[in-house]
Amino acid sequence: MPTKVDNSLTRPVTGAAAGPSRKKRQLRWAVPLLLVAVAFVGYALPPYLTLDPSRSRLPVPEAHPQYYPLLVAHIVFGSVALLAGCFQVWPWFRRRYPLAHRWMGRAYFFGGVFPAGIAVLGVAPLSSTGFVSQVGNTMLAVLWLATSVAGYRMARQRRFVDHRRWMIRSFALTLSIVLNRLWVVLFVVLLLPQVDTTYGGDQDALIRAAAGASVWMSWVVNLLVAEWWLERGDARGRARRAGRSAGRRPAA
Numbered sequence: 001m002p003t004k005v006d007n008s009l010t011r012p013v014t015g016a017a018a019g020p021s022r023k024k025r026q027l028r029w030a031v032p033l034l035l036v037a038v039a040f041v042g043y044a045l046p047p048y049l050t051l052d053p054s055r056s057r058l059p060v061p062e063a064h065p066q067y068y069p070l071l072v073a074h075i076v077f078g079s080v081a082l083l084a085g086c087f088q089v090w091p092w093f094r095r096r097y098p099l100a101h102r103w104m105g106r107a108y109f110f111g112g113v114f115p116a117g118i119a120v121l122g123v124a125p126l127s128s129t130g131f132v133s134q135v136g137n138t139m140l141a142v143l144w145l146a147t148s149v150a151g152y153r154m155a156r157q158r159r160f161v162d163h164r165r166w167m168i169r170s171f172a173l174t175l176s177i178v179l180n181r182l183w184v185v186l187f188v189v190l191l192l193p194q195v196d197t198t199y200g201g202d203q204d205a206l207i208r209a210a211a212g213a214s215v216w217m218s219w220v221v222n223l224l225v226a227e228w229w230l231e232r233g234d235a236r237g238r239a240r241r242a243g244r245s246a247g248r249r250p251a252a
């Protein structure tokens with residue numbers, strides 16, 4: 001649905017909307033989010049900065065020499081997207097520092113999602129964790145690029161309400177990399193009792209099954225949560241507007 005132009009990006013921090021309780025409430029999720037992102041990047045990135053394929057945490061297929069450089073590019077640019085995205089979705093930061101929001105937005109898109117998403121299109125079909133992961137990751141990469149391109153275009157057209165909605169979807173997909181690690185641990189623990197039965201003692205088959213399921217769960221669930229979050233915000237906005245217009249209505 002086309003939405004009206006909104007200037008919230010540049011609106012000054014005033015009144016109840018910027019009150020200390022709202023700021024405090026946002027800090028409760030924004031700070032842990034940033035800490036998790038920093039911890040993830042601090043753990044995941046360093047081995048790939050050496051540019052030494054033997055330090056890769058994933059097996060590097062010898063038959064595909066492009067795999068490792070693309071993987072490194074994906075991880076470096078993906079780290080920029082993850083860190084910049086934490087600031088971009090933080091409403092207080094967005095309103096307090098609109099110029100920083102613009103520059104970080106450019107970093108998120110041009111120095112993060114776009115190159116990381118393009119690079120991973122050459123990596124995902126070669127994943128060693130099997131076909132289900134390959135399809136799930138390729139689909140994730142396409143949606144990651146599509147939602148981010150849509151968000152960027154909305155900002156260029158100054159349709160900031162739609163811009164925010166698409167960027168929340170984009171960042172939900174960015175965060176899937178972090179949630180993926182939790183899903184995979186959960187699925188390995190759940191499947192382990194079946195290693196000798198369902199998987200005939202083949203631990204690699206069990207890992208492939210857990211990895212495939214976790215790829216899909218990590219982004220499908222994140223996207224559903226993002227839609228729920230957006231819908232909840234819309235419902236609250238409608239309720240506030242209805243309350244205001246009821247208050248303005250003259251007494252009969």
Ligand code: HEM
Pocket residue numbers: 041044045056057058074075078079081082120123124125126127128129137138140141144173174175176177
């Ligand atoms: C949201 C879209 C993303 C997609 C589709 C995606 C896809 C992939 C794929 C296919 C691989 C290789 C897996 C394999 O060969 O088995 C990979 C590896 C990796 N990705 Fe992403 N990724 C995404 C986002 C991110 C982000 C935002 C980061 C942030 C740092 C990131 C960090 C990594 C890391 C560190 C690895 C190597 C895994 C390891 O060392 O354990 N990815 N990704």
